[in-house]
Amino acid sequence: MPRKTMIEAIRDAMDTMMERDDNVVVFGEDVGFFGGVFRCTQGLQAKYGKTRCFDAPISEAGIVGAAIGMAAYGLRPCIEIQFADYVYPAYDQIVSEAARLRYRSNGGFTCPIVVRMPAGGGIFGGQTHSQSPEALFTHVSGLKVVVPSNPYDAKGLLISAIEDPDPVIFLEPKRLYNGPFDGHHERPVTPWSKHDLGEVPNGHYTVPLGKAIKRREGSQLTILAYGTMVYVAEAAAEEHGIDAEIIDLRTLLPLDLETIVESVNKTGRCVIVHEATMTSGFGAELAALVQEHCFYKLEAPVARVTGWDTPYPHAQEWDYFPGPVRVGRALVETLEG
Amino acid sequence: MSDGPLGEFGPLSLHVPEPAVRHGGEPDFSNVNIPEAGSVRRPEVDTNPEDIRDLAFSIIRVLSRDGEAVGPWAGLLTDDQLIEGLRHMMTLRTFDARMQIAQRQGKTSFYMQHLGEEAVSCAFRKALAPGDMNFPTYRQAGLLIADDYPMVEMMCQIYSNERDPLKGRQLPIMYSSKEHGFFTISGNLATQYIQAVGWAMASAIKNDTKIAAGWIGDGSTAESDFHASLVFASTYKAPVVLNIVNNQWAISTFQGIARGGSGTFAARGLGFGIPALRVDGNDYLAVYAVAQWAIERARRNLGPTLIEYVTYRVGAHSTSDDPSAYRPKTESDAWPLGDPIVRLKNHLIGRGVWSDERHKQTEAEILDTVIAAQKEAESFGTLHAGGKPSARDMFEGVYEEMPPHLRRQRQQAGV
Numbered sequence: 066m067p068r069k070t071m072i073e074a075i076r077d078a079m080d081t082m083m084e085r086d087d088n089v090v091v092f093g094e095d096v097g098f099f100g101g102v103f104r105c106t107q108g109l110q111a112k113y114g115k116t117r118c119f120d121a122p123i124s125e126a127g128i129v130g131a132a133i134g135m136a137a138y139g140l141r142p143c144i145e146i147q148f149a150d151y152v153y154p155a156y157d158q159i160v161s162e163a164a165r166l167r168y169r170s171n172g173g174f175t176c177p178i179v180v181r182m183p184a185g186g187g188i189f190g191g192q193t194h195s196q197s198p199e200a201l202f203t204h205v206s207g208l209k210v211v212v213p214s215n216p217y218d219a220k221g222l223l224i225s226a227i228e229d230p231d232p233v234i235f236l237e238p239k240r241l242y243n244g245p246f247d248g249h250h251e252r253p254v255t256p257w258s259k260h261d262l263g264e265v266p267n268g269h270y271t272v273p274l275g276k277a278i279k280r281r282e283g284s285q286l287t288i289l290a291y292g293t294m295v296y297v298a299e300a301a302a303e304e305h306g307i308d309a310e311i312i313d314l315r316t317l318l319p320l321d322l323e324t325i326v327e328s329v330n331k332t333g334r335c336v337i338v339h340e341a342t343m344t345s346g347f348g349a350e351l352a353a354l355v356q357e358h359c360f361y362k363l364e365a366p367v368a369r370v371t372g373w374d375t376p377y378p379h380a381q382e383w384d385y386f387p388g389p390v391r392v393g394r395a396l397v398e399t400l401e402g
Numbered sequence: 403m404s405d406g407p408l409g410e411f412g413p414l415s416l417h418v419p420e421p422a423v424r425h426g427g428e429p430d431f432s433n434v435n436i437p438e439a440g441s442v443r444r445p446e447v448d449t450n451p452e453d454i455r456d457l458a459f460s461i462i463r464v465l466s467r468d469g470e471a472v473g474p475w476a477g478l479l480t481d482d483q484l485i486e487g488l489r490h491m492m493t494l495r496t497f498d499a500r501m502q503i504a505q506r507q508g509k510t511s512f513y514m515q516h517l518g519e520e521a522v523s524c525a526f527r528k529a530l531a532p533g534d535m536n537f538p539t540y541r542q543a544g545l546l547i548a549d550d551y552p553m554v555e556m557m558c559q560i561y562s563n564e565r566d567p568l569k570g571r572q573l574p575i576m577y578s579s580k581e582h583g584f585f586t587i588s589g590n591l592a593t594q595y596i597q598a599v600g601w602a603m604a605s606a607i608k609n610d611t612k613i614a615a616g617w618i619g620d621g622s623t624a625e626s627d628f629h630a631s632l633v634f635a636s637t638y639k640a641p642v643v644l645n646i647v648n649n650q651w652a653i654s655t656f657q658g659i660a661r662g663g664s665g666t667f668a669a670r671g672l673g674f675g676i677p678a679l680r681v682d683g684n685d686y687l688a689v690y691a692v693a694q695w696a697i698e699r700a701r702r703n704l705g706p707t708l709i710e711y712v713t714y715r716v717g718a719h720s721t722s723d724d725p726s727a728y729r730p731k732t733e734s735d736a737w738p739l740g741d742p743i744v745r746l747k748n749h750l751i752g753r754g755v756w757s758d759e760r761h762k763q764t765e766a767e768i769l770d771t772v773i774a775a776q777k778e779a780e781s782f783g784t785l786h787a788g789g790k791p792s793a794r795d796m797f798e799g800v801y802e803e804m805p806p807h808l809r810r811q812r813q814q815a816g817v
Contacts, residue, residue: 122637133600139608170580322806
C-alpha cells in the first residue's frame, strides 16, 4: 500500500471527492495557483480548473461567509483557513451562521461545509501560528469538530467530513504533517514513510466521525488524547514502563463517550492531554464527563496535562508544549494517587 | 494633557458626527438633495462602471411631484402590474399594523414593521425570476408578500405556534422559505451579505442562470462583512445585486455614523469598480426599474451592482424602541420623498385606472383578508396561549442526525 505524508493524504481526500462530486469546491488564501502554504491543495487547480479550486482574498469572514452561501445553493465547499490562528474574523460566520442554518430554518437551508485549518504548535510559529482553538468550536451547538492524528485517518475523516450534511471544523495538527512527533524535539524526525499509519489506500474510503480509536490497549490507566498528543502520550507511557490504554479521540464533537467510559471504568485512572490552554479547554469537558460516568470506578483524581494558560510563546516553545516529561510525571502521579 | 510645545499644531480633537436635529427640534432635511424625477439618465446595462460613477451621487426617480411617470426609467410596468404592486404594499402595511397590535396584546414577543419602506421589497421581488435567492434582513417581508407566500404561515411564525414552519426556534419575523427565494434571516447584521455573494458564485460555478440578491441596512454597512462582500463580488464578478436600504436611522443612530465622510452609501461600490446606483426608495416604479437593470446585468454575467434605496423608516426600529426619544416626532411628515403608497395611488388615479373610492374599498378588502388570516393563525396558538411547538422540537434539527449527547440531554429533559 502506498505511504503518504499527512499533507498528501489530505490532498488525496480532496482529490478523491472532487473527482466523485462536481459540487465539491476548494478555496482559500494561496490555495489555488500555489496549492496552499503547506501544499495541501497542490495540483487541484490544474486538475479541476480554477472554478473548482481557487485563490481567495485575505478575508476569513469572506471565505467562510461565501462558502455558507455556496452550501445553501447546493455545493460542498471544503475551504482552508491558512492557520487556525487566523480563523477569528470568521468566527461569527461559523458560530452564528454555519452552525445554525439547519436549526433556524427547520432544515430549509443546510450548511455542508468543511473548514480546514492547520493547528497546534511545535514549529516555532509563535502566537500566530501555533494555537489549538478546538474548544472554541466544541462549545458551539451545530458544529462537528475533528482532529486527525495520522495520514490514514486524515484522509478517511476528511472524506467523511466532506460527505457530512453539517458543518465540520477540521483541525490539522501541522506538526504531524510530515511525520509523527512525540515531543522529543531534539531527536530527528521520523517520516510517515516509516510509520504504519502512513499507509493510505488509493480511492474512496471513510473513517467515521464520532468514533474514537484505541491506539494502545492497556490496563493501568487511560490516556485521552488527540492530534500530536497521541504520540507524546505513547512516548511518555513507554518511557515510564506504564501499561497505558491510549485513546485517540479523532472527533471531539460529537464525542465517542462510550469508548472513553468503557476504558476508564476498566483502568480506574484517567489522564487527559492536549496542547491547548487549560482553563475551559476541551480537557475540562472530558474530565467532567469522566467523573459523571466513571466516578465510582476512579482510583485517582482525573489529571490534565495541557499548554499553560499563556499566549503561545516563541522562544519558550518547549517550556510551553506539554511534552513527554510533563505527561510522564502526570502518569506516574496518577498511578501513585 | 501634554505640556510639550505644540509648535504650529494645536491640540487634536475627536469628531463625532451628529444628525441635523434631534427630538424636540424642527425636522430638517435641507441637506437631502433631491433631483427632479426623470432627470437621471438610464445607461445600457453593459456600460463601463467607470462611466456611470455619477449615478452613485444622484437619485433615480420616476414619479414626479404631479404623480406622472417620467424619464428614461419609466414605462416598464403595465397598469395591472402597478395595481398589483399597490395592493402588495397596502397588504404589507395592513399586515404590519395588525401584527404590531398583536405584539402589544402580548400575542408575540417582538415585531418589526416596514412603515414607509414598503416599495423597496415589494417592487424588487417583482423584478426577480423564480429560483433567484434573496438574503434579506428583517425589513424585507415585502419579498414574501409580493411572491404570494401565505400570510397565515408568516403569522404562525410570528406567534411561534404549533404551525410555525420554524418550530418556534427563531425570533418572530425571521422567516425562511427556500421555495420563495427567501434565505433564513439571521438577526445578526451583515452576515447574510457575503452569503449572497457566495450563493451567486455557486450559481456561476455551476453555469446556472439564477442570481442572488443581498440586503443590508445603512447602519450595518459599517460591519466588516460588508467590505468582504464587496471584495468577493468585485473579484469574482458574482451575479449578485447588493442592496443597501438607507432608511436614515439605525435604531437611534443617524446614518452619518455609518457613512462617515463618504458622500453616499452607494459610493462605497465605486472603489471596487462595482456600478452603484442610488434610487428613490419610496417610488415603486423607480425601485422596480433600477432592480430590473441590476438583475439584468447579473443575469447577463456582467457582475454585481450596488443599489442604495433612499427611504425613511417612519415607524420605530422594532417594538422595543420609541423614536420620539431620539428624533423629531414630525420628522417622517417632513421626509421629502413622501409615502410610497400615496405616491403610487396618486399616479394610478392620474392615469384614470384608480380612484379614492376604489382605494378605500381595497383597503377594507385587504383588512378583511388579513384579519381572516390572523384568526386562522391564532387558532393554532399564540406565543403564550394555545398550541405551541413541543419541547422535543427544541432538540431536533441541530444536526441532520441527532448525536448521542443531544439524545441524552433530551432524555434528561424528559421530552
